[in-house]
Amino acid sequence: MKFGIVTFPGSNxxxxxxxxxxEKLGEDATFLxxxxxxxxxxxxxxxxxxxxxxxxxxxxxxxxxxxxxxxVIGFAKRGGPVLAICNGFQIACEAGLLPGALLRNTSxxxxxxxxxxxxxxxxxMFTNRYERGAVLRVPIAHGDxxxxxxxxxxxxxxxxxxVVFRYLGGPGDADEWWSPNGSMRSIAGIVxxxxxxxxxxxxxxxxxxxxxxxxxxxxxxxxxxxxxxA
Amino acid sequence: xxxxxxxxxxxxxxxxxxxxxxxxxxxLHTLGFGSVRDVHVGRHIVVDxxxxxxxxxxxxxxxxxERLLANPxxxxxxxASVEAT
Numbered sequence: 001m002k003f004g005i006v007t008f009p010g011s012n013x014x015x016x017x018x019x020x021x022x023e024k025l026g027e028d029a030t031f032l033x034x035x036x037x038x039x040x041x042x043x044x045x046x047x048x049x050x051x052x053x054x055x056x057x058x059x060x061x062x063x064x065x066x067x068x069x070x071x072v073i074g075f076a077k078r079g080g081p082v083l084a085i086c087n088g089f090q091i092a093c094e095a096g097l098l099p100g101a102l103l104r105n106t107s108x109x110x111x112x113x114x115x116x117x118x119x120x121x122x123x124x125m126f127t128n129r130y131e132r133g134a135v136l137r138v139p140i141a142h143g144d145x146x147x148x149x150x151x152x153x154x155x156x157x158x159x160x161x162x163v164v165f166r167y168l169g170g171p172g173d174a175d176e177w178w179s180p181n182g183s184m185r186s187i188a189g190i191v192x193x194x195x196x197x198x199x200x201x202x203x204x205x206x207x208x209x210x211x212x213x214x215x216x217x218x219x220x221x222x223x224x225x226x227x228x229x230a
Numbered sequence: 231x232x233x234x235x236x237x238x239x240x241x242x243x244x245x246x247x248x249x250x251x252x253x254x255x256x257x258l259h260t261l262g263f264g265s266v267r268d269v270h271v272g273r274h275i276v277v278d279x280x281x282x283x284x285x286x287x288x289x290x291x292x293x294x295x296e297r298l299l300a301n302p303x304x305x306x307x308x309x310a311s312v313e314a315t
Binding site: 101105 | 253
């Protein structure tokens with residue numbers, strides 16, 4: 001199985017994603033250049049984290065119009081799996097692949113820490129290797145991660161089981177839903193209507209080895225492998 | 231074709247939490263501007279363009295806002311000024 005990892009000017013997690021796929025998952029990965037119209041026959045596309053186009057105008061607003069994204073959008077519309085992490089999530093929202101938007105953190109600060117995430121559904125191609133309600137430790141690192149959508153959209157996401165991860169616990173009260181960035185309803189990750197595009201602010205590719213402090217993120221890659229090669 | 235300079239205001243949609251605006255309002259209160267009720271921080275974008283006439287220039291700018299300059303999910307925009315240059 002081949003993962004195509006898009007490199008935009010300003011991407012900085014493309015190599016992390018590459019290492020996670022090649023070294024930990026043992027599958028093929030290739031970098032896709034933002035100026036090309038070529039997905040190299042990838043089975044899965046990863047939109048990695050970073051600061052594409054310097055976050056000018058709005059995070060993800062300009063990357064969404066880059067040449068390779070027109071192919072990625074076509075790939076996603078045909079049902080191809082897309083894993084959109086951090087800046088990738090912002091780009092996917094701007095591109096209309098996912099509903100809502102990611103705004104400046106409520107604290108106005110960049111947050112960089114390990115958070116706890118709860119798996120809200122295992123009925124997706126990205127989480128089938130986990131148990132429902134499982135809690136993962138995964139890092140976040142972003143300034144614009146406040147998931148925002150209107151109430152009707154949020155109700156629809158919840159009603160259709162498309163909220164995949166929620167931030168869990170927080171300083172002072174471990175049982176309360178909490179978000180480190182002010183996300184509505186503590187949403188950390190969602191899937192699109194068809195279930196083939198996952199957007200998430202946390203970085204599973206940075207949690208794939210005990211040396212990194214956690215290997216809880218590897219299950220997302222394993223879940224995709226299990227589903228795509230099935 | 232004529233040349234126009236169009237300024238656009240883009241602001242967070244009312245009702246969406248605007249922590250930057252709130253922080254600025256708090257700072258203004260600290261400075262003694264107690265009459266301030268609300269502040270919203272947005273972007274001001276100036277576009278120089280060529281168009282057949284003013285109407286076409288404005289329409290083109292609105293298209294730019296809808297497609298790129300503003301996020302239709304969270305922001306509102308308005309054309310603040312149009313100037314023939």
